[in-house]
Amino acid sequence: MIKIDKLFKRYHSNGVSPWILNGINMTIPTNTSVGIVGRNGAGKSTLLRLIGGMDQPDRGTITSDSRISWPIGLSGGLQGSMTGRQNVKFVARMHGSKDVNEVARLVEEFAEIGDAFDRPVRSYSSGMRSRLNFGLSLAFDFDVYLSDEATSVGDRLFKEKATKAFRDKVGQASIIMVSHSNDILLDLCQSGIWLSKGEATWFDDIRDAIKAYNDGDK
């Protein structure tokens, strides 16, 4: 369960910007996969980053008793000077894994980037990065996976593999995802959150959320 309580967030880079998230209250039940919809700039990625603990809210709290992943598909989180393997081992150690090499093997298998796995990440293409990133987050047993357009990066074959991997996780773990693809949302999510003008609306059925987004944000 993830409890969002009176959440406010805005960015301060250019003076004071308007509230992106303006007082959000919401409870996301355990084992419910949620799709977040909304226009560009509505705060979808911001909400995801806040849930993942990568950013701090200006006011309000997010509390959770689940193990939450970092947002998959976000380009950060890989240190360019380290090789793919070193990055994976680093994250495994950080999460207190007992067999670091086993984690590295799993990721190597899933990412299918060949010899590049032992080359510095800065030499990777963006597709290779997202493969590594995706494999990395699947190697740990999180209760909740956060996904920011993860399945839309990479070539067609990998996209299918990634979607399948996501689907296999349904049941053991839930997913909170941001996506503009209705098919993927309908495929993987049960419930939905519609973000608009700093406010969030919860829908028990993802179809209602997509409908509200299509009708409301014209």
Place this chain on the structure above:
Amino acid sequence: MQPQRTPLQVTISVWYALFVREALSRTTADRMAWFWMLVEPAAAVLVFIALRAVFFGNLRHIDGAPTVPWMLVGLFGFNLISNVMLRGIGAMDANKALFSYRQIKPIDPVVVRFYVEALLVTFIFLLFMLVAVALEAPVQVDKPLEAVFMWFILWLLGVGLGLIFSAVASLVPEMGKVIRILSMPLLIISGVIIPLQTLPVSFSDILIWNPIAQAIELLRSEFFANYRTMPQVSINYIVIWVLGTLGLGLLLHLRFERLFKRL
């Protein structure tokens, strides 16, 4: 659902992961890394001896201590403080991609670098001392326990200064360069090459306010029991500096944690 780890468990695994990363990148960055770590101090000592012979021909003798070991102890004590305090600068920048993981706080890579630096300098210092003993040089450690304790205090002084400098340099990037430039003459004015007490009193009375100079003098007096430091040198002064810099450094990191995380 798996049990949640305690904050201490998380911190320990983060430090372990960062330690492996730092230690690897520091010792294998290029294939000559180890070579230079050993040759640099040796070359420095040779240059110091040459300098002294040329410029201070009549000052070759140091009261109560053999010259070369006196320099070695001073140089490594100085290296310990200055490496620790300067390596903290840029530690956050070099690891900022890893800040995406919420387990990592911006201060973690800084602290881990202090630790890695201490291990490296200590290891190389011991190696030099062993070689000196093997060569039957007049190495002496009159008060070993006190020397280890002072070594630790020197490290803490570096940590305190390093915490402040790393925070300041992240807030104002130009300050990183300024600090590096200002720290260049430190080697001379901290009495690593020439004993401060041989300078004119009007100079030495000012220079001895430098806590690094005092710390090095204290370290030397633990190695060489007959060595007389300047009367102003006191452990209390150093401890006040250590506590002051540690306090201010931690405060800065606490106050600007969110800013550093976003850098």
